Amino acid sequence: MIEQNGKILTVNDLKTYFQTEDGVVKAVDGITFTLEKGETLGIVGESGSGKSVTNLSIMRLIPEPPGKIVSGTIVFDGVDVRQLSIDEVRKIRGKRMAMIFQDPMTSLNPFLKISTQLMEVTELHLGHNKKQAREHAIKMLDTVGIPDAKNRIDGYPHEFSGGMRQRVMIAMALSCDPELLIADEPTTALDVTIQAQILELIKDLKARMGTSVILITHDLGVVAGMTDKIIVMYAGKVFEQAPTFELFATPANPYTKGLLKSVPDPAHEDGTELYQIPGLPPDVANLPPGCPFAPRCARAEDICRAQYPPFVEINENHRSLCHFAKEVYAESVAEREKL
Amino acid sequence: MAENNENNLLSLKNLQVHYKIGGGLFKTIKHVKAVDGVSLDIKKGETLGLVGESGCGKSTLGKAILRLTEPTGGQVLYNGKDLANVSQKQMRDERKNLQMIFQDPYASLNPRMTVGQIIGEPIRTFNLSNGGSVEEKVQNLMETVGLNRRFTKRYPHEFSGGQRQRIGIARALAVDPEFIVADEPISALDVSIQAQIMNLMAKLQREKNLTYLFISHDLRAIRHVADRVAVMYLGRIVELGQAKTVYAEPLMPYTKALISAVPIPDPEIEAKRTRIILKGDVPSPINPPSGCHFNTRCQYAIAECRRIEPKLVEIKPQHFAACIRISSENPHIEENVKNGLGVIGN
Numbered sequence: 001m002i003e004q005n006g007k008i009l010t011v012n013d014l015k016t017y018f019q020t021e022d023g024v025v026k027a028v029d030g031i032t033f034t035l036e037k038g039e040t041l042g043i044v045g046e047s048g049s050g051k052s053v054t055n056l057s058i059m060r061l062i063p064e065p066p067g068k069i070v071s072g073t074i075v076f077d078g079v080d081v082r083q084l085s086i087d088e089v090r091k092i093r094g095k096r097m098a099m100i101f102q103d104p105m106t107s108l109n110p111f112l113k114i115s116t117q118l119m120e121v122t123e124l125h126l127g128h129n130k131k132q133a134r135e136h137a138i139k140m141l142d143t144v145g146i147p148d149a150k151n152r153i154d155g156y157p158h159e160f161s162g163g164m165r166q167r168v169m170i171a172m173a174l175s176c177d178p179e180l181l182i183a184d185e186p187t188t189a190l191d192v193t194i195q196a197q198i199l200e201l202i203k204d205l206k207a208r209m210g211t212s213v214i215l216i217t218h219d220l221g222v223v224a225g226m227t228d229k230i231i232v233m234y235a236g237k238v239f240e241q242a243p244t245f246e247l248f249a250t251p252a253n254p255y256t257k258g259l260l261k262s263v264p265d266p267a268h269e270d271g272t273e274l275y276q277i278p279g280l281p282p283d284v285a286n287l288p289p290g291c292p293f294a295p296r297c298a299r300a301e302d303i304c305r306a307q308y309p310p311f312v313e314i315n316e317n318h319r320s321l322c323h324f325a326k327e328v329y330a331e332s333v334a335e336r337e338k339l
Numbered sequence: 340m341a342e343n344n345e346n347n348l349l350s351l352k353n354l355q356v357h358y359k360i361g362g363g364l365f366k367t368i369k370h371v372k373a374v375d376g377v378s379l380d381i382k383k384g385e386t387l388g389l390v391g392e393s394g395c396g397k398s399t400l401g402k403a404i405l406r407l408t409e410p411t412g413g414q415v416l417y418n419g420k421d422l423a424n425v426s427q428k429q430m431r432d433e434r435k436n437l438q439m440i441f442q443d444p445y446a447s448l449n450p451r452m453t454v455g456q457i458i459g460e461p462i463r464t465f466n467l468s469n470g471g472s473v474e475e476k477v478q479n480l481m482e483t484v485g486l487n488r489r490f491t492k493r494y495p496h497e498f499s500g501g502q503r504q505r506i507g508i509a510r511a512l513a514v515d516p517e518f519i520v521a522d523e524p525i526s527a528l529d530v531s532i533q534a535q536i537m538n539l540m541a542k543l544q545r546e547k548n549l550t551y552l553f554i555s556h557d558l559r560a561i562r563h564v565a566d567r568v569a570v571m572y573l574g575r576i577v578e579l580g581q582a583k584t585v586y587a588e589p590l591m592p593y594t595k596a597l598i599s600a601v602p603i604p605d606p607e608i609e610a611k612r613t614r615i616i617l618k619g620d621v622p623s624p625i626n627p628p629s630g631c632h633f634n635t636r637c638q639y640a641i642a643e644c645r646r647i648e649p650k651l652v653e654i655k656p657q658h659f660a661a662c663i664r665i666s667s668e669n670p671h672i673e674e675n676v677k678n679g680l681g682v683i684g685n
């Protein structure tokens with residue numbers, strides 16, 4: 001057992017790489033964070049920044065080869081997950097830590113009825129018999145808002161709509177009341193009313209079971225309402241981390257500021273183009289030297305292109321990977337005071 | 340020749356898709372009424388937004404227009420033809436003009452083909468490289484949707500969720516279509532790439548006079564990209580109008596609830612606001628409520644709502660709604676309720 005002081009999860013310097021045609025993709029390159037019991041962490045960042053790979057690594061679900069966790073530790077409730085055998089991992093996965101996957105079809109078997117897939121989980125982890133498992137499965141589908149669950153449960157995944165499949169997967173992840181829930185874009189396919197219902201469900205699980213949650217989402221509206229703290233990822237690295245309130249109020253990184261600026265604003269007049277961060281996310285198999293954001297950063301100076309930026313401490317809970325972190329932070333504070 | 344106003348690219352007439360489920364030994368067959376009598380005109384060059392709760396029939400409607408799922412009734416008028424009733428062979432030729440961006444990108448990308456082959460396939464099928472090389476065109480398309488042009492040899496599973504979505508977008512754009520059903524094209528994308536894709540779609544529309552049916556549950560995005568918006572509930576269109584009007588002054592109780600639930604990217608506002616969370620379960624499309632489908636969850640429902648099927652009528656200029664408790668003289672349901680008005684519309 002590793003001493004943890006109320007922390008359910010500690011990830012330290014995690015690196016997960018993939019071998020591909022055009023070189024090594026450093027999908028996750030030195031990620032460090034902790035999660036207290038009962039806390040909710042948000043992970044945001046552009047497409048391809050390594051959010052899913054970080055969490056698949058925690059769940060030990062990286063396909064090897066071509067992928068490999070090359071270094072780092074992942075300590076879940078005192079146990080180093082990387083040292084566990086696959087059998088030991090299976091006992092935890094789905095029961096003590098569960099994941100809602102970004103792509104429902106990666107975790108649903110297209111050839112099996114929804115009922116079979118849901119029942120398997122509680123038969124395995126909670127020792128349910130067929131009848132109990134079926135009742136539990138119907139109850140779970142009800143809770144995630146599938147109408148007429150008892151008539152739909154014997155359907156196949158292709159007979160469900162996109163959002164319904166996503167909810168089946170949420171039902172599956174929540175069915176054993178996990179201690180750690182990793183939710184990878186759990187509500188992307190859901191409309192706002194059901195999204196609100198699912199988010200309530202996660203809050204309820206937290207209140208009831210003290211569950212800790214990692215919420216990966218590109219919806220800054222969702223992270224704003226749901227999380228205690230946030231990490232912002234870019235090119236496999238943590239660019240900024242801060243308590244939620246502080247990150248929105250006074251970001252200390254140009255990349256975070258760009259993300260915040262590109263949210264569509266319903267009050268906007270028509271015809272205006274949405275703000276977009278210029279350029280493309282980098283190819284992580286071929287990163288430039290210096291700051292990986294430099295080619296797209298309006299603030300970049302020569303030093304950014306030459307030297308890798310430091311992870312600057314703004315305060316005890318707030319850090320930013322940027323040569324000018326303190327200045328950017330000061331500007332945010334000034335902008336906020338003007339409001 | 341089927342009639343169709345020339346400003347309309349497509350006219351849906353009472354379109355219907357009822358899926359059979361169940362069956363098998365000893366089991367009764369039931370029908371999911373996914374699309375239940377939709378009549379809608381899609382104008383040339385417009386972006387028509389389609390919103391509604393999960394499972395209300397949006398994807399089915401989009402697929403039925405392109406015959407990717409078979410309509411069980413009604414018509415889809417396009418260039419004087421009824422697409423709902425042409426042969427599959429004729430339909431394949433029409434797909435050069437009518438394309439779809441799928442909601443579930445992974446399920447719609449062949450895992451054994453490289454991305455270059457996936458995007459290049461329709462270019463080869465319809466012979467569209469215009470003398471230039473297919474590879475060149477593929478690489479340009481990839482760049483357009485924000486993918487590195489060097490990724491052509493990679494397979495779909497080697498991409499992140501949002502990257503896969505963009506492969507689907509590039510594939511739909513490859514044939515220079517006239518009409519695209521974009522089924523949740525941006526919901527898997529982060530905000531900055533959402534902005535990039537929305538801006539791109541708008542640019543292509545200006546340049547090529549493209550017409551979109553833009554399916555999304557994200558009202559913020561719809562508000563931004565759509566000219567008009569149609570609100571769907573359990574297989575039927577219940578409200579239709581200019582996107583900004585529907586967003587600012589919704590007529591239907593259902594639309595009002597949808598709009599109030601949009602999350603706001605500001606933790607201070609989020610902590611204070613209250614949402615109208617719709618009460619009651621979403622009814623089943625196997626057995627939808629009689630009369631107005633929304634009556635089981637509507638706070639203004641009266642006995643007649645269970646009997647009368649409201650029709651979509653013009654309440655304000657170019658703004659249609661399907662509710663028996665509003666009319667063009669009295670468009671505000673809250674006032675009508677306060678004044679004790681019962682059935683006044685329809």
Ligand SMILES: Nc1ncnc2c1ncn2[C@@H]1O[C@H](COP(=O)(O)OP(=O)(O)OP(=O)(O)O)[C@@H](O)[C@H]1O
Binds near residue numbers: 045050063501
């Ligand atoms: N199996 C794989 N083989 C090769 N590269 C991969 C593989 N899986 C992921 N990658 C690459 O790793 C990087 C990070 O991917 P990841 O799925 O973590 O992104 P993400 O932040 O979750 O993005 P999104 O928001 O689009 O889901 C991407 O560049 C992706 O192309």
Ligand SMILES: Nc1ncnc2c1ncn2[C@@H]1O[C@H](COP(=O)(O)OP(=O)(O)OP(=O)(O)O)[C@@H](O)[C@H]1O
Binds near residue numbers: 160
């Ligand atoms: N092939 C099928 N067989 C049987 N039922 C189906 C089939 N496809 C869809 N359905 C059902 O039809 C209804 C409408 O599904 P559809 O996919 O059109 O919804 P949607 O509005 O796109 O929802 P979402 O926002 O979740 O994607 C749902 O109840 C769904 O389960």
Ligand code: SF4
Binds near residue numbers: 254255294300322323
């Ligand atoms: S280090 Fe330079 S390039 Fe990187 S985010 Fe900071 S200012 Fe921009």
Ligand code: SF4
Binds near residue numbers: 635644
């Ligand atoms: S017809 Fe009745 S139930 Fe339907 S929206 Fe109007 S008031 Fe509500």
Ligand SMILES: [Mg+2]
Binds near residue numbers: 051052053184499
């Ligand atoms: Mg992802």
Ligand SMILES: [Mg+2]
Binds near residue numbers: 161399
């Ligand atoms: Mg759909």
